Amino acid sequence: MSALVIQFDPALGFWSPFVYWFVAINAILCGLFTIVVIVGGVFDLRFLFKALNEQDGDETDDGRVISGGSGAAENQGV
Amino acid sequence: MNVAVVDWVVLGVLFLALLAMAIWINTKCRSVADYLVSGRKVRIWLGMGAGIAGEIGLISIAGMCEQGYMRGFGFVLIAILSMLIMTPLFGVFGFGIERFRASKAMSVPQYIEMRYDKRLRILSGFFNSFAGVLQMCIFPIVGAGFVRVLIGAPEVAFRLGELGVKSDWIIMGVLLSCACIFTFLGGYITLIVTNFFQMIIIMGTFYWLGYNLISQIGVQELWSSLERQHGLSAVYPFAGAEGGYSIVWFLWMIIMSILLQFSYGPYLQKYASMDRPKTASLSYLVGSLFGNGRTFVIMALGVAALAMMGPDRPDGLEVTATSWGSMATPYFLADHVGPIMMGVLLASLLFSDISTTDQYILSWSTSIVNDCICPFKKTPFSPRAHIMAVRITIIVLCILFFLFGLIYSPTMPIWEFLWSCATVICGTGIAMLFGMYWKRASTAGAYAAVLACLVLPVSDLVARQVWQARGHEPKDYYWAPETGAFTTFMIAIFFLVVISLLSNRPTKYWDLGQTVRDMNRGAAL
Numbered sequence: 195m196s197a198l199v200i201q202f203d204p205a206l207g208f209w210s211p212f213v214y215w216f217v218a219i220n221a222i223l224c225g226l227f228t229i230v231v232i233v234g235g236v237f238d239l240r241f242l243f244k245a246l247n248e249q250d251g252d253e254t255d256d257g258r259v260i261s262g263g264s265g266a267a268e269n270q271g272v
Numbered sequence: 273m274n275v276a277v278v279d280w281v282v283l284g285v286l287f288l289a290l291l292a293m294a295i296w297i298n299t300k301c302r303s304v305a306d307y308l309v310s311g312r313k314v315r316i317w318l319g320m321g322a323g324i325a326g327e328i329g330l331i332s333i334a335g336m337c338e339q340g341y342m343r344g345f346g347f348v349l350i351a352i353l354s355m356l357i358m359t360p361l362f363g364v365f366g367f368g369i370e371r372f373r374a375s376k377a378m379s380v381p382q383y384i385e386m387r388y389d390k391r392l393r394i395l396s397g398f399f400n401s402f403a404g405v406l407q408m409c410i411f412p413i414v415g416a417g418f419v420r421v422l423i424g425a426p427e428v429a430f431r432l433g434e435l436g437v438k439s440d441w442i443i444m445g446v447l448l449s450c451a452c453i454f455t456f457l458g459g460y461i462t463l464i465v466t467n468f469f470q471m472i473i474i475m476g477t478f479y480w481l482g483y484n485l486i487s488q489i490g491v492q493e494l495w496s497s498l499e500r501q502h503g504l505s506a507v508y509p510f511a512g513a514e515g516g517y518s519i520v521w522f523l524w525m526i527i528m529s530i531l532l533q534f535s536y537g538p539y540l541q542k543y544a545s546m547d548r549p550k551t552a553s554l555s556y557l558v559g560s561l562f563g564n565g566r567t568f569v570i571m572a573l574g575v576a577a578l579a580m581m582g583p584d585r586p587d588g589l590e591v592t593a594t595s596w597g598s599m600a601t602p603y604f605l606a607d608h609v610g611p612i613m614m615g616v617l618l619a620s621l622l623f624s625d626i627s628t629t630d631q632y633i634l635s636w637s638t639s640i641v642n643d644c645i646c647p648f649k650k651t652p653f654s655p656r657a658h659i660m661a662v663r664i665t666i667i668v669l670c671i672l673f674f675l676f677g678l679i680y681s682p683t684m685p686i687w688e689f690l691w692s693c694a695t696v697i698c699g700t701g702i703a704m705l706f707g708m709y710w711k712r713a714s715t716a717g718a719y720a721a722v723l724a725c726l727v728l729p730v731s732d733l734v735a736r737q738v739w740q741a742r743g744h745e746p747k748d749y750y751w752a753p754e755t756g757a758f759t760t761f762m763i764a765i766f767f768l769v770v771i772s773l774l775s776n777r778p779t780k781y782w783d784l785g786q787t788v789r790d791m792n793r794g795a796a797l
Contacts, residue, residue, distance in 0.1 A: 202495070
């Protein structure tokens with residue numbers, strides 16, 4: 195509860211309480227969001243391993259540019 | 273030393289578990305695309321989770337703690353203003369990053385060759401790799417210094433005849449060896465998966481640590497102490513305090529941040545690994561909305577150090593005035609973190625170093641091999657030889673970082689050094705940005721932009737050294753470093769636009785916007 199009842203230096207005006215609450219709320223939101231990322235990431239890991247097992251390797255997809263000119267992207271990788 | 277046997281055991285167990293995982297993942301790597309961009313199969317949550325670990329490096333932890341200790345939360349308003357500009361630009365509209373993913377290029381210089389020409393690819397690959405590697409040179413030694421103070425190791429570990437072997441060198445060797453092992457095994461696939469698990473440990477540790485330390489100090493005491501020590505500049509960055517931020521500094525930072533999204537190898541390699549263009553912008557959007565919190569939690573450790581130790585360097589410590597800002601937090605943590613928690617904290621710091629170093633080192637090694645070596649080969653590498661070339665480059669870079677660390681002595685704040693190197697890379701960002709969106713952007717104009725961002729900052733740096741050598745104070749120089757960098761960007765853009773307008777030759781522009789729409793639609797069907 196002490197984190198909710200804070201006395202700010204009045205000389206600093208609006209900025210001190212604003213920054214305090216912005217930092218506190220963001221820290222909490224980021225913590226909750228991290229949990230969501232962890233859960234979602236586990237499912238994405240399953241997808242990644244499945245995709246890696248199924249795909250055929252493309253030997254030309256190694257960073258080379260096969261043809262110049264407009265639309266060169268058509269020759270690049272997957 | 274501040275580390276008990278149980279802490280070493282905790283550190284060892286966590287490290288071995290991660291190493292076993294990396295060895296297993298290595299068996300999944302079958303092609304160059306797997307090794308360099310995870311076969312382009314990374315989805316949003318995994319990409320974000322790995323990205324969080326990639327962004328929290330040991331050097332950024334040291335830097336954030338330094339900022340928290342020296343400037344309080346003044347950075348918060350900068351972060352908000354930056355978010356208001358960057359989040360809609362990249363997160364909502366996918367400005368540039370979706371087009372880069374749609375180009376299917378693996379690196380920035382590869383796109384440069386597709387849009388301009390091969391020689392510019394080699395040139396920009398060389399400049400970017402050079403600046404990126406130079407920037408990375410301080411990662412291991414700065415991180416090692418932070419860890420040495422935290423574990424309470426002596427400055428000189430032992431003597432070899434006349435030579436005093438510093439503890440920093442030994443720790444640096446361990447950090448580089450670990451990063452090298454993880455990058456060597458499986459490349460970007462290993463990196464994405466291990467970074468994801470490292471993120472869980474890093475985030476858990478810093479939240480727990482932050483909660484614990486702030487509970488010990490008390491929230492009221494922490495905040496009042498911050499207000500007392502730094503006054504308005506603790507919460508308002510433009511208060512005009514010495515060492516505070518300025519409007520020009522903010523403008524420079526925003527332009528540089530935008531340009532780096534188009535040119536910084538590690539960022540773009542991450543976008544290249546995403547399964548479709550929309551995933552790149554979505555991951556940016558969600559990451560930027562929720563990412564500030566972790567920065568603030570780490571900065572709070574520096575603020576806690578300020579509250580407990582005050583702004584002045586205590587007597588009797590073996591630390592210079594220049595480096596006290598970055599060393600205050602580890603001194604504070606060494607006194608306030610108990611057994612077991614110290615082991616977990618050390619594991620988190622090790623993982624944060626591995627996750628960032630391996631991402632960056634793989635990116636620059638890829639750029640060196642793909643953009644500075646491959647273009648000179650008449651026949652392409654076989655996939656096996658290509659991966660081996662990247663691995664050898666990784667080892668050479670690690671040796672280079674180690675040698676640099678042996679002679680490194682800090683003369684400016686960490687962030688300033690990192691940003692100076694980034695200015696050089698931004699020249700390629702200007703060429704990328706105009707290349708993707710402006711049909712008339714010509715090769716000659718792109719050359720001018722890339723060269724301007726190399727020549728002007730280097731000239732500025734040399735002029736500053738001459739100024740200091742003549743006995744003047746650095747702060748009395750004609751303009752601030754950020755003003756010089758901001759002007760450089762403006763001149764580079766001016767050159768690109770004017771030279772392109774004067775050039776009548778056809779360009780190799782193609783509409784990547786249509787490719788973005790097609791790829792996003794195709795993935796949705």
